[in-house]
Amino acid sequence: MNCLELLKAKNLKATPQRMSILKALSKHEHPNIDELYEQIKEEYPAISLATVYKNLGTMIDEGLVIELALPNSKSKYDIYEYEHIHLVCNKCNSVYDLDYDKAYINDYQKKLQNNISFKISNIKMTVFLEECSNCK
Amino acid sequence: MNCLELLKAKNLKATPQRMSILKALSKHEHPNIDELYEQIKEEYPAISLATVYKNLGTMIDEGLVIELALPNSKSKYDIYEYEHIHLVCNKCNSVYDLDYDKAYINDYQKKLQNNISFKISNIKMTVFLEECSNCK
DNA sequence: CTACATGCAAATTTTTTGCATTACA
DNA sequence: TGTAATGCAAAAAATTTGCATGTAG
Numbered sequence: 632m633n634c635l636e637l638l639k640a641k642n643l644k645a646t647p648q649r650m651s652i653l654k655a656l657s658k659h660e661h662p663n664i665d666e667l668y669e670q671i672k673e674e675y676p677a678i679s680l681a682t683v684y685k686n687l688g689t690m691i692d693e694g695l696v697i698e699l700a701l702p703n704s705k706s707k708y709d710i711y712e713y714e715h716i717h718l719v720c721n722k723c724n725s726v727y728d729l730d731y732d733k734a735y736i737n738d739y740q741k742k743l744q745n746n747i748s749f750k751i752s753n754i755k756m757t758v759f760l761e762e763c764s765n766c767k
Numbered sequence: 768m769n770c771l772e773l774l775k776a777k778n779l780k781a782t783p784q785r786m787s788i789l790k791a792l793s794k795h796e797h798p799n800i801d802e803l804y805e806q807i808k809e810e811y812p813a814i815s816l817a818t819v820y821k822n823l824g825t826m827i828d829e830g831l832v833i834e835l836a837l838p839n840s841k842s843k844y845d846i847y848e849y850e851h852i853h854l855v856c857n858k859c860n861s862v863y864d865l866d867y868d869k870a871y872i873n874d875y876q877k878k879l880q881n882n883i884s885f886k887i888s889n890i891k892m893t894v895f896l897e898e899c900s901n902c903k
Numbered sequence: 904c905t906a907c908a909t910g911c912a913a914a915t916t917t918t919t920t921g922c923a924t925t926a927c928a
Numbered sequence: 929t930g931t932a933a934t935g936c937a938a939a940a941a942a943t944t945t946g947c948a949t950g951t952a953g
Contacts, residue, residue, distance in 0.1 A: 644927050646933060664917090679935045684918065686933090691839070700836035703827070705917085721888050729883070735875060743894065747865070750897040752857050757893070758879065761886040780952050782908060800942090815910045820943065822908090841942085 632657045632710070641693040648678050652686055656696060656710040661717075661726040663705040699726060718758045723766030729758070768793045768846070777829040784814050788822055792832060792846040797853075797862040799841040835862060854894045859902030865894070 634653040638645045648671070655662065655670045662670060668683050687708060690696040699707040699717060704724045718727040736754055744751050770789040774781045784807070791798065791806045798806060804819050823844060826832040835843040835853060840860045854863040872890055880887050 644932065646927070648934075677935075680917095681919080681936080682934055688919095689933095698838040700838045700842075702834040702836045702842065706836075706838070718883070718885070720885075729879075731879075739871060740894075743865075743867075747854070749854070749856075749899050752895040752897045755893045755895065757891045758876075759888045759891065761888045763885050780907065782952070784909075813910075816942095817911080817944075818909055824944095 632712075637695055641695060643689065643693065648675060648682055649686055649690075651675060651678075652683065652690070653695070653710060656708055659709060659728055661699060661707040661709055663707050665705070667708060701726075714753070716756050716758060718760055718763075720760045720763040720766055722760075722762045725763055725765040727763070731756075768848075773831055777831060779825065779829065784811060784818055785822055785826075787811060787814075788819065788826070789831070789846060792844055795845060795864055797835060797843040797845055799843050801841070803844060837862075850889070852892050852894060854896055854899075856896045856899040856902055858896075858898045861899055861901040863899070867892075 632653075634650050634657070635645050637653065638649060643649065651671050651674050652667065655667055660666075664680075664683060664687065667687075668678070668680050671678050671683065687696060687698075691698055695711060697709050697711050699709060701707065701719060701724060707726055709728075714733065716729040716731050718729055719725070736756065740751055740754050743754075768789075770786050770793070771781050773789065774785060779785065787807050787810050788803065791803055796802075800816075800819060800823065803823075804814070804816050807814050807819065823832060823834075827834055831847055833845050833847050835845060837843065837855060837860060843862055845864075850869065852865040852867050854865055855861070872892065876887055876890050879890075
């Protein structure tokens with residue numbers, strides 16, 4: 632995960648704050664903004680929450696980061712590396728990544744595309760869990 | 768769609784405000800809270816936004832309503848009738864319902880359940896569109 | 904009647920903005 | 929050096945809360 636290259640490729644300045652945000656997200660812990668802010672502060676105590684908001688915004692716009700919107704909980708954030716399924720715990724809202732057989736969804740997407748008139752961009756699958764090891 | 772029965776079944780008082788919210792949601796227009804509030808106000812000009820918030824909260828807790836959390840946009844709400852896929856336009860955030868072949872997802876859920884240790888509650892599929900008739 | 908729901912206003916929380924300053928390229 | 933990013937503080941937006949009053953069951 633070369634954060635510097637990622638930013639360069641999108642013509643975004645590689646400020647230490649941005650690097651730190653990307654580094655934190657690359658752990659795939661799916662922090663919400665407050666958790667992310669706290670984590671960055673450990674390295675850059677002076678960073679402002681506004682900077683985190685602004686950077687998430689621009690990096691989402693550039694496709695480097697994805698926002699995981701969840702019912703009844705603040706959005707969580709993830710660095711974008713490749714498509715994957717998210718497992719979301721209904722009890723504690725923890726999120727886990729899951730690699731999967733893309734063929735299955737690709738297949739479904741094709742089937743679906745034949746039945747609707749608008750162009751499908753992508754399909755997102757979210758698996759909700761009754762509980763998980765974090766909340767049990 | 769008998770809103771009265773729905774509320775009764777959950778031991779919630781069938782106030783006109785609640786009935787009106789459910790009636791509005793049963794149109795499946797997926798309003799966000801502001802759109803919903805405006806709609807209810809046409810019938811009950813005195814209703815307060817706080818009441819709408821409170822009622823959505825309790826009705827979600829009781830499973831009558833679902834919150835559709837979306838990246839970069841306020842949550843939208845839908846009455847819960849049966850599982851279905853949501854089509855979400857990437858450009859204008861419009862949401863459409865789509866009935867589908869449940870067998871496909873049930874099948875996938877079973878496959879997946881064999882590979883993870885936590886109990887799956889349900890799987891949600893969201894199809895993102897590049898654009899739609901509403902924004903074109 | 905009584906417990907729960909409502910409406911209002913205020914409080915809180917979350918997110919955005921403007922701007923002077925800093926620092927990447 | 930110029931442009932874009934930062935931090936701060938203030939503003940705006942979104943959501944929740946407390947409480948007096950109203951009303952469904």
